[in-house]
Structures are given as C-alpha cells and as structure tokens.
Amino acid sequence: MTHASLLRRITDFSSRADPYPLYEELRRTPVLHEEEGGPYVISSYYDILGLLHDPRISSDATNLIAPGADELSDPEATGLPPSFIRLDPPEHDRLRRIANGSFGPPHRPRRIDSMRGELRRIVTELIDGIGDARRIDLVDQFAYPFPVTVICRLLGVPREDEPRFRAWVDPIVAALDPESRDNPEAPVQRAAQEARVQLGMYLAGLVEQRTREPREDMLSDLVVSHGPDGSMSMMEVLSTAVLLLIAGHETTVNLITNGMLTLLRHPVHLERLREDPGVAANIVEELLRYEPPVQLVPQRTCITDIELRGVTIPKGSRIWLVLAAGNRDPERFKDPDRFDPDREDLQHLGFGSGIHSCFGAPLARVETQIALVELARRLDNPRLVEDPPPYRENAVLRGPRHLNLDIDGVR
Numbered sequence: 001m002t003h004a005s006l007l008r009r010i011t012d013f014s015s016r017a018d019p020y021p022l023y024e025e026l027r028r029t030p031v032l033h034e035e036e037g038g039p040y041v042i043s044s045y046y047d048i049l050g051l052l053h054d055p056r057i058s059s060d061a062t063n064l065i066a067p068g069a070d071e072l073s074d075p076e077a078t079g080l081p082p083s084f085i086r087l088d089p090p091e092h093d094r095l096r097r098i099a100n101g102s103f104g105p106p107h108r109p110r111r112i113d114s115m116r117g118e119l120r121r122i123v124t125e126l127i128d129g130i131g132d133a134r135r136i137d138l139v140d141q142f143a144y145p146f147p148v149t150v151i152c153r154l155l156g157v158p159r160e161d162e163p164r165f166r167a168w169v170d171p172i173v174a175a176l177d178p179e180s181r182d183n184p185e186a187p188v189q190r191a192a193q194e195a196r197v198q199l200g201m202y203l204a205g206l207v208e209q210r211t212r213e214p215r216e217d218m219l220s221d222l223v224v225s226h227g228p229d230g231s232m233s234m235m236e237v238l239s240t241a242v243l244l245l246i247a248g249h250e251t252t253v254n255l256i257t258n259g260m261l262t263l264l265r266h267p268v269h270l271e272r273l274r275e276d277p278g279v280a281a282n283i284v285e286e287l288l289r290y291e292p293p294v295q296l297v298p299q300r301t302c303i304t305d306i307e308l309r310g311v312t313i314p315k316g317s318r319i320w321l322v323l324a325a326g327n328r329d330p331e332r333f334k335d336p337d338r339f340d341p342d343r344e345d346l347q348h349l350g351f352g353s354g355i356h357s358c359f360g361a362p363l364a365r366v367e368t369q370i371a372l373v374e375l376a377r378r379l380d381n382p383r384l385v386e387d388p389p390p391y392r393e394n395a396v397l398r399g400p401r402h403l404n405l406d407i408d409g410v411r
C-alpha cells in the first residue's frame with residue numbers, strides 16, 4: 001500500500017464501517033503528509049495530546065495559508081461570525097467563560113445535574129413511543145430526537161416551538177454530510193440555507209425576548225451575564241446557540257448509536273448494564289475511547305513552523321488530529337482493540353483535550369448514560385438486523401445512519 005492512498009482512505013466511504021485497521025497503518029507514519037497543500041495527519045496518542053495543548057496550533061481558519069475547498073473544513077457554515085470552537089485566546093476564553101457561567105464548569109455541572117429528571121422523562125417518552133413495534137430504527141426513533149429536545153430545553157426554547165425548531169435543525173444537520181456539501185445547488189443545501197435563515201431569525205427573536213425578560217434558561221444567562229467578562233453581544237449569543245446545537249447533536253446521536261451497537265456485539269456488557277446501572281459511567285467512557293463519535297479534528301493550523309518527530313510542519317499548514325487512532329494507540333492503552341469498560345485508566349481523546357476540550361462533555365455523558373441504561377432495561381431481547389449497519393458518509397462525525405433492531409417488545 002503506498003502512502004498516497006492513506007489520506008484518501010480516511011475520507012473514503014469504504015473505510016467507514018471499520019476504520020481501525022487503517023488507523024493502525026496510519027500510526028506507522030506518525031506525521032503523514034502526502035499532498036502538496038494537503039494536511040499533516042497525526043495519529044499517535046502522545047503527539048495528538050501534545051498538539052492539542054500547543055499554543056502554536058490555532059483553531060482559527062484565517063491562519064491557513066491555503067484555505068481552499070477542503071471537504072472536511074467548516075462543518076458549521078452558518079453565515080454567522082465564528083463561534084468559540086473556531087477562535088483562539090483571548091476571544092475563545094472570554095466567550096467560553098461566559099457560556100460556562102451558565103452551563104456550570106466541569107467540576108460543578110449544576111445545570112446538568114438539575115436536568116437529570118428531565119432527561120429521564122424525555123428518554124421514557126421516546127421509548128414509550130415505540131409502542132408495539134417489533135422492529136425499530138434506533139437512530140430515527142430515539143438517538144436522533146433525544147439530543148435536540150435536550151438542547152431546546154437547555155437553551156429555553158418554549159415547548160410549543162420545539163417541532164418548528166426541529167424542522168429547521170434537521171435540514172441543517174443533514175447538510176453537514178460531505179456527500180451533499182460539495183454541491184451548493186443540491187436540494188439538501190438549499191433547504192439547509194433556508195432553515196439557517198429561519199432558525200437565525202427565530203433565535204434572534206427569542207434572545208431579544210430574554211434580554212427584556214430573563215428566565216431560568218441558558219439564553220437568558222448568556223445575554224444578562226454579569227461576571228468579569230460581561231455579557232455576549234446578540235451576534236455572539238446567536239453563534240454560541242448554533243454551536244451548542246450543532247456540536248451537541250450529531251456527536252451525541254453517534255455515541256448513543258455506537259454504544260448500542262457495541263453492547264449488542266458484546267452482550268455480556270449489555271447484560272451487566274441491565275443488572276447494574278452503576279456500570280454505565282465506565283461503559284460510556286470506554287465507548288468514547290473505543291468508538292468515538294468525533295474521529296478526527298481537522299480544524300487546526302500551525303501559526304509557526306513546528307518540528308515533530310524529525311518533520312518540519314511549515315507555518316500555515318493544516319493539521320488533522322486523528323483522535324480515534326490515538327485512542328487505539330498500543331503505546332498508550334493495553335490491548336487497545338478490546339472493548340473493556342473495566343480499564344482502570346481511561347484518559348481517552350474522545351472529547352479532545354486542552355482549551356477546546358468538549359464544553360458539553362458533562363451533558364453528553366449524562367445523556368448517554370441515561371439513554372443506554374434505559375434502552376438496556378426496557379428493550380426486550382434486542383437483536384441487530386444487520387451487522388455492520390449502514391453508515392453515514394461523514395468521516396469526521398462517524399456513526400450508523402440507521403440501526404435497525406428486532407425486539408420482542410418494550411418492557
């Protein structure tokens with residue numbers, strides 16, 4: 001296998017169902033650069049971790065020498081100013097701190113804790129909705145509607161508006177898939193553009209309302225925050241709201257779906273979870289290592305020349321950090337291809353690391369734990385209809401498009 005094919009194989013759909021043998025090959029060339037103007041691909045755990053903490057690496061795309069049409073760039077494409085995931089300090093830190101003031105810092109996730117009951121209610125309603133069906137698509141019927149309902153409640157979207165809100169979010173998320181992104185004339189892209197405008201106007205109205213009459217929700221906190229960093233401007237609130245929506249959506253869908261798929265392939269652990277919900281936390285951490293929804297972080301640029309393993313990465317180059325390859329690096333994890341929730345040391349890269357490490361991690365963890373516990377408890381004798389299931393095109397946000405299960409009913 002020549003090197004030239006490795007970069008292509010990362011994005012190639014045929015790698016999607018099982019990309020891990022490819023990542024093993026990638027790790028043999030820890031700094032892979034195959035194409036003029038193309039990315040430097042980093043796949044070893046310690047290199048990725050180092051770069052995620054390196055201030056010479058920027059998340060701001062304007063530092064790129066050759067921005068060009070990169071099929072993995074700009075997954076948000078909202079037309080709004082960049083949100084904090086695409087900014088460097090000090091702007092990144094200011095906006096993230098304001099957002100954190102509402103969300104609760106990782107060691108004190110107050111809003112998330114207070115949402116547990118609400119999350120359980122949403123999950124219960126979705127599972128009740130399965131009714132007498134004997135075949136279900138876990139993606140469409142459960143994993144997809146769950147996180148978007150949660151984000152609505154978190155931001156403070158009134159319940160009666162949720163269906164409208166979801167009708168805008170669905171086409172926006174559908175258009176993130178690279179398959180349709182290349183063609184701005186595709187109906188999916190046109191629908192997404194229209195939905196973005198509608199969603200933007202709707203959110204702007206809501207923000208205005210919350211500025212006048214703040215409530216107990218995150219939008220209100222963002223506009224009336226009185227900490228040392230002040231509050232966000234209207235445009236900053238809009239960018240942040242859309243970021244939370246997109247960043248918290250496809251990722252959580254895929255973690256829940258990858259989770260159920262992995263448990264069905266390892267029925268011993270599904271059985272354990274059914275008997276002891278206390279193992280959910282470890283199962284979810286191991287899933288974030290073993291089948292991470294964000295396979296790679298493609299939005300990084302060197303702001304100066306960088307030496308890594310004898311290779312000089314020139315200023316302005318794009319860097320791809322293949323988190324999912326680092327998570328299976330045998331230099332870091334013993335027996336890395338084994339799904340083992342009993343590992344003592346689970347410092348995975350599934351939520352990234354450093355200043356941009358996942359802001360929504362406390363929420364994503366609780367959502368997925370509750371979802372898997374309830375699915376294990378309530379689905380009677382679930383079986384995979386096809387293995388592997390059909391996957392989404394997306395190489396960055398990887399997960400099944402459908403996960404069809406046969407069940408004997410709902411308990």
Ligand code: HEM
Pocket residue numbers: 059084085086096243244245247248249251252255292293294297299349350351352353355356357358359360361363364
């Ligand atoms: C950042 C993964 C759920 C909000 C990130 C990053 C990763 C990640 C890998 C780092 C990106 C980078 O370094 O450029 C995940 C996974 C999730 C998940 C696997 C679910 C299983 C969520 C949720 C929310 C969220 C539920 C919001 C409610 C964010 C935000 C950032 C981020 C705002 C940017 C942080 C910053 O730039 O400081 N996420 N995420 N994520 N995530 Fe998540």
